[in-house]
Amino acid sequence: MEEAKFRTRELFDLVDISKRIFQPNNYDVTTVRSLVAKRLAEKAILHSISFTRLWPAYGEDEFLDSSSLASIARNIIEIHNVFQYVCERGISEEEFDLRYNVMELHQYNDLIRVLTKLGFPDDDEIIVAHKLNSGFYSRRNIEENSIFKSLDLKKQKAILQTKEAYLKERIKNKINPLTQEVESGIYNLLSNSLHSFPLGVSNYNSYSDMYHLNSLNMMFLSMEVTIIYLASTLSLYIRLRPKISKLLTKDEKEYIKKMGNNSNVDYWIKYRIDYADKRRFFSYKQLED
Incomplete structure (x- = not known):
């Protein structure tokens, strides 16, 4: 051969x-x-x-x-x-919104964590802006999502703690x-x-x-x-x-x-x-x- x-x-x-x-x-x-x-x-x-x-x-x-x-x-x-x-x-808008907001919340938490370790103060305008936008709105959108509400409490907690950037187990047609x-x-x-x-x-x-x-x-x-x-x-x-x-x-x-x-x-x-x-x-x- x-x-x-x-x-x-x-x-x-x-x-x-x-x-x-x-x-x-x-x-x-x-x-x-x-x-x-x-x-x-x-x-x-x-x-x-x-x-x-x-x-x-x-x-x-x-x-x-x-x-x-x-x-x-x-x-x-x-x-x-x-x-x-x-x-x-073929996924619903509700499903896409959950996936997207989980990504956004994970990005926000990582960004804040990095900037904090680099010594940026809590009142830095970038940190404040992300807290008001990505942090607040992404978390609220996730908590109000009907699919998120249907998940068990352990999974919900893991999502809100941003332990995962992607919920890959939700892919139906890989x-x-x-x-x-x-x-x-x-x-x-x-x-x-x-x-x-x-x-x-x-x-x-x-x-x-x-x-x-x-x-x-x-x-x-x-x-x-x-x-x-x-x-x-x-x-x-x-x-x-x-x-x-x-x-x-x-x-x-x-x-x-x-x-x-x-x-x-x-x-x-x-x-x-x-x-x-x-x-x-x-x-x-x-x-x-």
């Missing part, structure tokens, strides 16, 4: 297409949901641009930072999943570009690099082909999830905001859809399993000889 191929050209082409729908001005946004979708889509696009800028040119890999590439890829998976959570199709198990495994691998866990510290300089999660393979997986999850996010964004599709040609929209295919990751997994089986076979043969 041949090795899975790096889709470098495909990534750069996809990023070039994504730049065409990047619009930093918000004048064309008419709903809160569209605004949140726009921010998330643009965050994914910016991350993908950073990924391409970090990707090594031929012969320039002496100081290759594969851990940063892994961190970016992990963030793009997260953005994709948050996008689905916020912009899930779209998985990869299977849930494969996504979870890759996400965990990439997160090790983000947090400098031991696996993330060791695999950036491991080049042995016997090691399934060496630096080269981690780069391959990082590129693949960047392509797949960026493409899926763009597809979801275009579907939510049809006017965006007018910025793209028919071929470009088809290309985005094509890039969401996960066959290259499946091929890599099968290749590595096959590779390990062959090595195990030869090892046993050597023992017998």
Whole structure:
């Protein structure tokens, strides 16, 4: 079996297409949901641009930072999943309002916590403004939400204490570009690099082909999830905001859809399993000889 191929050209082409729908001005946004979708889509696009800028040119890999590439890829998976959570199709306005206000309250509490630790006084105008807006109104909107009222008291308390930014268990129709198990495994691998866990510290300089999660393979997986999850996010964004599709040609929209295919990751997994089986076979043969 041949090795899975790096889709470098495909990534750069996809990023070039994504730049065409990047619009930093918000004048064309008419709903809160569209605004949140726009921010998330643009965050994914910016991350993908950073990924391409970090990707090594031929012969320039002496100081290759594969851990940063892994961190970016992990963030793009997260953005994709948050996008689905916020912009899930078919949910009620009451459901969207709950999800949105939980996000707003979490943002408010984190902002206040950071500014306080940095030494800003309680009467700082930014702190006061957020207390009156995000803090007061988001909490009130949550407490008055009929869905929130139907939750058990323990869950209500956790929400108001901002222990969660997203109530992801409420997603009914999650779209998985990869299977849930494969996504979870890759996400965990990439997160090790983000947090400098031991696996993330060791695999950036491991080049042995016997090691399934060496630096080269981690780069391959990082590129693949960047392509797949960026493409899926763009597809979801275009579907939510049809006017965006007018910025793209028919071929470009088809290309985005094509890039969401996960066959290259499946091929890599099968290749590595096959590779390990062959090595195990030869090892046993050597023992017998």
